[in-house]
Amino acid sequence: MTQLIDIFASIGLWSAVLRIATPLILGTLGALLCERSGVLNLGIEGIMTFGAMIGWLSVYHGADLWTGLLIAAIAGGLFGVLHSFLTVTLGLSQHVSGLGVTLFASSFSYYVFRMVVPVANTPPTIVPFQPLDIPVLSSLPFFGPAFFTQTAPTYLAIIIALLLAYIIFRTPMGLAIRMTGENPHAAEAQGVNPMVIRYGAVIAGSALMGAGGAFLTLAAFDSFFPTMMQGRGWICIALVVFASWRPGRALFGALLFAFFEAFQLRMQTMLGGAVPYQLFLMTPYILSIVALALMARRARVPQALMQPYRRGER
Amino acid sequence: MRFERREHRPLSLLILTPLIAVVSALAISGILIALAGAPVLEAYWRILAGAFGSRLAVSETLTRATPLILTGLAAAVAFRARLWNIGAEGQLYLGALAVAAAGSMLLGGLPGIVQIPLLLVTGAVAGMLFMLIPLWLRLRFSVDEVVTSLLLNFVAVLIVSMLIDGVLKDPMAFGWPQSYPVADDALLPKLIARSRLHIGFGIAIVLSIVIYFIQSRTVFGMQSRAAGLNPPGAVFAGVPLGRTLLKVACLSGGLAGLAGAIEVLGVKGYVTTDLSPGFGYAGIVVAMLANLNPIVVVLTALFTATMFVGADGMSRSMGIPTYIADVTVALSLLTMLVGLFHSQYRIRR
Incomplete structure (x- = not known):
């Protein structure tokens, strides 16, 4: 019991939550934006992998970290564009x-990565984003090091979540989406071109x-390796349902999810050996499925999700 | 520019579409090979030679095609009823695990003629049961089965990893995590001596013909197609939707589980976590390229196997990453989708 309290009282747990949550926040917001316009984007797992690879590769070849993220x-x-061409056009x-x-x-x-980086025992590394201390707040006891000494993209992800909530619910563009x-x-009857909106949102x-994928290789880790995405994209798709298609709840869902993840990592070291580690590794996937089962009926699905729009055809 | 639905689909277009899709995918991959600095035509020539150049190469390609035919069929029967089973990879692993467990612990003493059919059924049932989870979640909680079946793939590999690190761990494997081997009697007989090709290939072909007849000649085949084309309409016409989906899920999961069972009994003899280099995911492409036709699945599985086996040899001699095979196969899915669209619509100005 005291060990559990120790885990909850450790700064490491809480600072890990935000770090683990960042790619999930960005991925979930991305999937949410697509789905709000009526397009399910199951390309997410691959897109995040490609982002992780190309971001890392750019930095490895001399670009600075922000350029890598942008690329x-x-x-x-x-x-x-490819996904919208197939599903919208x-x-x-x-x-x-x-x-x-x-x-x-x-x-x-994987092809591009292997073409440029030959097989090696230890994959090459880059210098990732360093923690950024927020003035004043970071010197708070406990809360400072736990929440306010994250890397810059983490803060950016949280700002994007709030911004997206504002855009979707408070602007004409959000209404159109x-x-x-x-x-x-x-x-269309209101003068909005659904094709343009869907292309833009996707x-x-x-x-x-x-960008969410790139966070993994540019901030959380410092190297790329195939299969590193480990289904994070699919978890984001589940989180969108859990969030009932609302950016604020998506932020909350990603943080909650990251909390469980950080917690199970520490339980794993605490119970090391007594319980097979694979059981802990299963928890994110099982949690996602449970979250889906709990929320699927309650969530308000965008009514035209997965329905192609063809002008003049019903 | 606008699209107009074709009144009827010309047969020539149906036959040409997959061919054009594959050729365009190969052309795009050719650009990638050129970017890697290798002569494109020579690379493709070596892929062909690597897959068909010798007796051994041919047997290797057919061996690789076997699980692809089965996972392709698993996807084809499910997609026809619009049941999006993307979990063939996980079902394959559970089938393999069940076979390794039953073969090494329970049935090892039985003669091969009894043991092999029992083990194949065990594998199929394991895959079937694992597919029932996403189906149950869909019917009971209306959860989209795409995401749940995908997530369960990761769970399945972790279950395998846990058991071959624990109760099923073979102590004779020099510390490698792999399961106890099945008994020698349980290994599938070879089709060609001194090669890896086993009777699983024959089983896969027979199954593709059987499924073709089930789909075109039985009530269940008609019901599953109706459930896919128009669920409310199917219910109105008296199709028991839930029961039809249940049968489709069992068939699909069973085929994927069988693929795992046959991989264990035909090729490896035991199970590891790298048993399948993505057979389950490649099966989706195999099914789509075949336009969900079970007979054509055999051909498209052969194409996919050719790419994988051929790229292995080509990559060693020309220094191009083997991932080119995965890229080409994925691209052919995308070009096939565009082709399917073209066979359904015509473009008008």
């Missing part, structure tokens, strides 16, 4: 197109996914 976001956006099955984008983006990342996701025919959302 990852742009690359994500390009995959967004051609109106193909969003499930299959998304899986196709994931398969292509992840195998393409929501309307396209609910009823594209009505949106490209911007995919850019967020790319």
